[in-house]
Ligand SMILES: Nc1ncnc2c1ncn2[C@@H]1O[C@H](COP(=O)(O)OP(=O)(O)OP(=O)(O)O)[C@@H](O)[C@H]1O
């Protein structure tokens with residue numbers, strides 16, 4: 001039985017996931033809650049090595065089934081070595097992307113069978129889903145503009161290079177998926193300011209976990 005709360009952030013490129021993740025970590029820590037802020041693919045040394053394989057290089061480097069298997073390998077390592085131990089210790093875990101990104105990018109958008117992906121998640125990743133998922137929804141051109149403005153992760157641009165229609169499909173698929181998992185999903189309008197998004201997200205968490213008042 002895990003004791004911590006597991007929060008994931010999802011959404012397209014440049015939608016503001018990492019920005020909100022950092023702010024939520026600060027907020028929770030200000031309430032004396034221990035937090036593990038982590039990301040996918042990655043989060044452990046070994047999973048970060050898989051990340052480099054998947055997010056760097058040429059567009060056609062891997063077909064979507066290979067991608068799905070690599071993401072699941074990284075996710076299992078991350079779960080077993082970092083996320084589950086942290087939750088067991090009572091830490092809240094904030095994860096910048098999680099399984100829903102695989103459902104969307106490899107499943108909905110690149111037609112890997114969703115039943116296959118769900119079975120893989122069940123068998124390789126203990127069927128663990130976050131308690132809460134924030135979807136940062138933003139028009140594709142706004143997200144790509146923001147992502148392109150950043151200099152620091154140019155080498156990680158394999159998915160960013162996939163073109164407008166791909167990203168439009170990603171956006172729509174996340175919105176569709178949020179309806180399938182409505183009990184844990186909060187869809188945020190990411191054209192709002194960083195501060196407005198932070199306020200909405202912390203109010204959501206405070207309503208859900210009543211001990212966290214936002215005062
Ligand atoms: N609500 C916002 N309004 C305007 N700009 C924002 C907002 N949120 C984030 N940004 C800016 O947009 C850029 C992308 O944000 P961020 O890195 O958080 O997105 P991301 O979803 O993590 O992207 P990626 O998928 O590429 O990791 C950053 O320069 C950030 O400062």
Ligand SMILES: [Mg+2]
Nearest residue numbers: 017018019096
């Ligand atoms: Mg990010």
